Structures are given as C-alpha cells and as structure tokens.
Amino acid sequence: MYLVISAASAFAHDFYSHVLRQGKATEKEQMKAARWASVGIAVFSILLALGAQKMNVSFLVSLAFCVAASSNLPVILFTLFWKKFNTGGAVAGMLTGLIGSVGLILLSPNVMDAATAIFPLKNPAVISVPLGFLGAFVGAKLYTKKHKDNFEEIVVRANTGVGAHGAVEH
Structure with missing residues (x-):
C-alpha cells in the first residue's frame, strides 16, 4: 500500500504537475492525478502478481x-x-x-x-x-x-x- 501511495504521489507531483502541466497544476488536479495513478498502479501490480504467482x-x-x-x-x-x-x-x-x-x-x-x-x-x-x-x-x-x-x-x-x-x- 505504501509503495502505491509513494508512486502515485511521485507521479502526480513530479510527472503530472511539472512535466505535463509545466508547474501549473492545482492541488485539486494533482490529487485527481494521484487517485488515477493509484488505480493504474494497483491494477498493474495485480496483473503482474497474477503472472508471477508460481515463481x-x-x-x-x-x-x-x-x-x-x-x-x-x-x-x-x-x-x-x-x-x-x-x-x-x-x-x-x-x-x-x-x-x-x-x-x-x-x-x-x-x-x-x-x-x-x-x-x-x-x-x-x-x-x-x-x-x-x-x-x-x-x-x-x-x-x-x-x-x-x-x-x-x-x-x-x-x-x-x-x-x-x-x-x-x-
């Protein structure tokens, strides 16, 4: 859970806010990006774990x-x-x-x-x-x-x- 939160906040703050929005993203937009990033990271992690469950x-x-x-x-x-x-x-x-x-x-x-x-x-x-x-x-x-x-x-x-x-x- 902590890794998902860490990755989502890094995505929202560093990539979304500074790269995609050139430092002009509001806190509300960053929170929305973090929520969507959390969902994406969680789904990706689950799929990865399902593929590696026998390893x-x-x-x-x-x-x-x-x-x-x-x-x-x-x-x-x-x-x-x-x-x-x-x-x-x-x-x-x-x-x-x-x-x-x-x-x-x-x-x-x-x-x-x-x-x-x-x-x-x-x-x-x-x-x-x-x-x-x-x-x-x-x-x-x-x-x-x-x-x-x-x-x-x-x-x-x-x-x-x-x-x-x-x-x-x-």
Whole structure:
C-alpha cells in the first residue's frame, strides 16, 4: 500500500504537475492525478502478481535488484566519479538499463518457455548492467555537444532543487 501511495504521489507531483502541466497544476488536479495513478498502479501490480504467482519470491527479488542495478548503478557511479557526466548521460543510462534489463527478462526462460527462450540466462544482470553503463557513457558524450550543463549542474540540482522545473530560484 505504501509503495502505491509513494508512486502515485511521485507521479502526480513530479510527472503530472511539472512535466505535463509545466508547474501549473492545482492541488485539486494533482490529487485527481494521484487517485488515477493509484488505480493504474494497483491494477498493474495485480496483473503482474497474477503472472508471477508460481515463481519463487526470492528469485523475483533478485530480478528486481537486477533491474534496479541496471538502471541506477551506472548513473550513481558516473555522478560520483566522472566530472563530465551530465543530464543526458543520466537519462540515457537509466533508460538503457531499465529497458535492457526488463527486455532481457521478458526474453528469458523466466517468462518464455525454456525451449523457445531467446535469451538463455535467467538473470540478465551480467548483460544489462554493462548495457546501462554504455548507455550512460554514450548519452553523456552525445549530450555535451549540444548543451552546456555538466557535473556541477547535476550536483546543484540533486542537493538543492535549484534549476529544476517548478523550483524556486533565488
């Protein structure tokens, strides 16, 4: 229940209010978006649970860690240790890791029949984590040619919120 509330409030506040409505959503609109997001997240979770009800819970947890590591680890490490890492690299790394890990899970023997599975491994982290690093690296290199934001901008946004959509500028 707490995860549904957390995800719905994040959707309503961050995505709906700041991305879709460019910071102009009222509290009433945000509440309505949060309610609909709660319903959508709950239905999606139920369908996902029905599809995975015969799977081992500890194995499902390892798949969740695979997805989290593939999309978050490259961004965290590059943000900490690469001064030229930027927003484009962060977005590209997260999307590449997420799409790569979920895609490989869907093509693996976990979801498909073992005889017809396209990807042979049950846990794709050995492929999807490096894929996330590659996506973050390529995204950071491509994004710098068009934009001037850099490591310092990411650090300032992460620690203060200044410069983000809807944030108060001083």
